Amino acid sequence: MHELSIAQSIVEVAEREASERGAHVDAIYVQLGALSGVVKDALLFSYDIATQGTGLEHSQLIIEDIPVSIYCATCQLEHELDGIQSLRCPICNQPSADIRRGKELDIRALELVDAAPT
Amino acid sequence: MSSNTTTVSTPRIVELRHNILKKNDQLARALRQRFAEAGVFVVNVVSSPGSGKTALLERTLTTLAPKLSLATLVGDLATDNDAKRLAQSGTKVKQIETGTLCHLEAEMIGHYLGDWDLTEIDLLFIENVGNLVCPSSYDLGEDSRVAIFSTTEGEDKPLKYPTLINSADVAIISKMDLAEAVEFDRAQMHASLRAMRPDIHIFETSAKTGAGLDDWYTWLEQRVLAKQKNHQQASPSS
Numbered sequence A: 001m002h003e004l005s006i007a008q009s010i011v012e013v014a015e016r017e018a019s020e021r022g023a024h025v026d027a028i029y030v031q032l033g034a035l036s037g038v039v040k041d042a043l044l045f046s047y048d049i050a051t052q053g054t055g056l057e058h059s060q061l062i063i064e065d066i067p068v069s070i071y072c073a074t075c076q077l078e079h080e081l082d083g084i085q086s087l088r089c090p091i092c093n094q095p096s097a098d099i100r101r102g103k104e105l106d107i108r109a110l111e112l113v114d115a116a117p118t
Numbered sequence B: 001m002s003s004n005t006t007t008v009s010t011p012r013i014v015e016l017r018h019n020i021l022k023k024n025d026q027l028a029r030a031l032r033q034r035f036a037e038a039g040v041f042v043v044n045v046v047s048s049p050g051s052g053k054t055a056l057l058e059r060t061l062t063t064l065a066p067k068l069s070l071a072t073l074v075g076d077l078a079t080d081n082d083a084k085r086l087a088q089s090g091t092k093v094k095q096i097e098t099g100t101l102c103h104l105e106a107e108m109i110g111h112y113l114g115d116w117d118l119t120e121i122d123l124l125f126i127e128n129v130g131n132l133v134c135p136s137s138y139d140l141g142e143d144s145r146v147a148i149f150s151t152t153e154g155e156d157k158p159l160k161y162p163t164l165i166n167s168a169d170v171a172i173i174s175k176m177d178l179a180e181a182v183e184f185d186r187a188q189m190h191a192s193l194r195a196m197r198p199d200i201h202i203f204e205t206s207a208k209t210g211a212g213l214d215d216w217y218t219w220l221e222q223r224v225l226a227k228q229k230n231h232q233q234a235s236p237s238s
Helices: A004-018 A041-052 B022-038 B053-062 B081-087 B106-113 B162-167 B185-198 B214-234
Strands: A021-034 A060-066 A069-070 A077-080 A100-101 A105-114 B014-019 B041-047 B069-077 B090-099 B121-129 B144-148 B170-174 B201-204
Touching: A004 A021, A004 A041, A004 A105, A041 A060, A069 B069, A077 B053, A100 B090, B014 B022, B022 B106, B022 B162, B022 B214, B041 B053, B041 B214, B053 B069, B053 B081, B053 B121, B053 B170, B069 B081, B069 B162, B081 B090, B090 B106, B144 B162, B170 B185, B185 B201, B201 B214
Parallel strands: A021 A060, B041 B121, B041 B144, B069 B090, B069 B121, B144 B170, B170 B201
Antiparallel strands: A021 A105, A069 A077, A069 A100, A105 B014
16 A cells, blocks of 8 residues: 555645645645556545644545546547546547556645734 | 634635656656666566566576676565575675565665666666555656566456556566466456557566576567667767
8 A cells, every 4th residue: 555655745745835835735636547556545544644743634635536548549539438447449449558648646736725823 | 833813814726736756756767867878778577476576587587697787676575585586596686675665666776776886787677566556656767567467366367457557568477387277368368468558568488387488588688788779879988
């Protein structure tokens, strides 16, 4: 389970970005590709552990699932796939190794609240 | 320190595009550059525990040692048993004990390469931790990622680990000597692998009988030569 180290990286990045802006993190928006190798539930679980005792303790991790898209050279079109078990064009059934989306493991946005003046 | 003032701030959204594995990817890129400059061909070997990874490497190292300068980094949660086995080939071997970590990261590779002079190495194997999930996300700066599946694991096993297969460019089906005994469906196995990685290069081997190993050795030697040729073209003065 490498989701804990992924969660720790998320916390690290978010804390840095927030402190540079003098703010607290309310929520983190992450895009998770179906081929990222990261399991959503395990990441959510790990996030709770990774944030304990940090400024992000009560923040929310919001995950957007990104399905796999392949480019089919025969149809000359990009197609979104239902699963990851078969990388074939859903129209012409040709296999394709040209993956356009689905490997994302990105922080896309932070919801910040200005830190209360002390 | 929080104060008791009840200043209400409206949340604001800050857009980012930060790859969570950026640090690893940057370190992997630096490693890839170092390997290219030294002309080392690097293979990251991934598989589940018990797939015959160490037996295959043992035989590969012993066979190729007279022709190539070889080195291996061996990742394991604990013990240096595998490293000891591989060291009997007389080639350079170093153990990376990962403790509780289920995969190798680029940072560890950089650290454990230590004082090895890369210009003296033709072929570097990185034996990843036995795991078919976690290693798939971590680039180690390798040229080739080789996934090993044994016939005893069943021909549908690749379907359970699509991300790993998709990240590999080579698959080795090991323990072919047991194929008949376990009624291994070869065609189904090839189909399972190609479903997730249509251009995957497949070898069928037996470290016990030696069957299929010549093709694997030839492939390695060709790739080593190609890498060295690129290296010489890139630095004609050396």
